[in-house]
Amino acid sequence: MAEAVDPEFHNRAFWDGDADGYQAAHGHALAAAPVAWGVWRVPEATLGVLGDVADRDVLEYGCGAAQFGVALTGLGARVVGLDLSEGQLGHARTRVEAAATRLPLVCASATATPFADASFDVVFCDHGAMSFCDPARTVPECARLLRDGGRLVFLVGTQLLYLTWDDQGFRQTRRLHAPWQARRVAGSDLGTVDVIWSHGEWIRVLRAHDFVVDDLIEVLAPDGATTTHDFAPYRWARRWPAEEIWCATRRPRATR
Numbered sequence: 001m002a003e004a005v006d007p008e009f010h011n012r013a014f015w016d017g018d019a020d021g022y023q024a025a026h027g028h029a030l031a032a033a034p035v036a037w038g039v040w041r042v043p044e045a046t047l048g049v050l051g052d053v054a055d056r057d058v059l060e061y062g063c064g065a066a067q068f069g070v071a072l073t074g075l076g077a078r079v080v081g082l083d084l085s086e087g088q089l090g091h092a093r094t095r096v097e098a099a100a101t102r103l104p105l106v107c108a109s110a111t112a113t114p115f116a117d118a119s120f121d122v123v124f125c126d127h128g129a130m131s132f133c134d135p136a137r138t139v140p141e142c143a144r145l146l147r148d149g150g151r152l153v154f155l156v157g158t159q160l161l162y163l164t165w166d167d168q169g170f171r172q173t174r175r176l177h178a179p180w181q182a183r184r185v186a187g188s189d190l191g192t193v194d195v196i197w198s199h200g201e202w203i204r205v206l207r208a209h210d211f212v213v214d215d216l217i218e219v220l221a222p223d224g225a226t227t228t229h230d231f232a233p234y235r236w237a238r239r240w241p242a243e244e245i246w247c248a249t250r251r252p253r254a255t256r
């Protein structure tokens, strides 16, 4: 896939086409462990990255069928789900109705959302919009959306996952197959276009847009974990982190 391709345009078409198949394959497992992270569903209770969400305004940023967000409403959060795919949001609507909860769903790209400044206490995603958009656009948008002291928490795939991807064998290996690239755009015509930035690039863009980086958690597959995804082989993901969670706090805005 040429790097000039617009990830947003490509990914909207991909997710609209794939939503039914994706939810059939993974929706049940996501709903069975909704307050959890990544393809191995590591519990939030173990990681504690979101903190107490009761009575907080929370945005799920690339919500898919909003399994995570629906569960957070049960913990007292006021959640809004945003996604650029109407196909995915159709599944979210079904889940919200089935849960008989209140969770507004908004169809828009994460790079240009319709919300007012300082609308949220928490913006989070789990393999959501941060995996598919240019951080130079999403990070300032999150800084705009968050209240002072608000939290940005997102899980993305690691650089290592992409560097060790073998195009011939169609899987991760123990070797590096790609050269280092601080800002990588990877994808194929058949799948999503993913945006992968190095740690240095993430730190610079977060700091440039008024975030303090609180933590970076590299996620290994827990012992005996299973997944419905073919994101990375279990044995590989036991040894090397395929996923990482960034936690940042929005600095207070300057007062005049």
Ligand SMILES: C[S@@+](CC[C@H](N)C(=O)[O-])C[C@H]1O[C@@H](n2cnc3c(N)ncnc32)[C@H](O)[C@@H]1O
Binding pocket: 008, 011, 012, 015, 030, 061, 062, 063, 064, 065, 066, 068, 082, 083, 084, 085, 088, 108, 109, 110, 111, 125, 126, 127, 128, 129, 132, 133
């Ligand atoms: C892997 S799903 C993540 C949702 C959920 N956590 C899950 O695991 O199913 C990725 C979601 O990100 C959404 N997405 C991709 N690019 C986006 C963008 N530019 N703005 C908003 N959502 C986007 C896709 O439509 C898709 O629903």
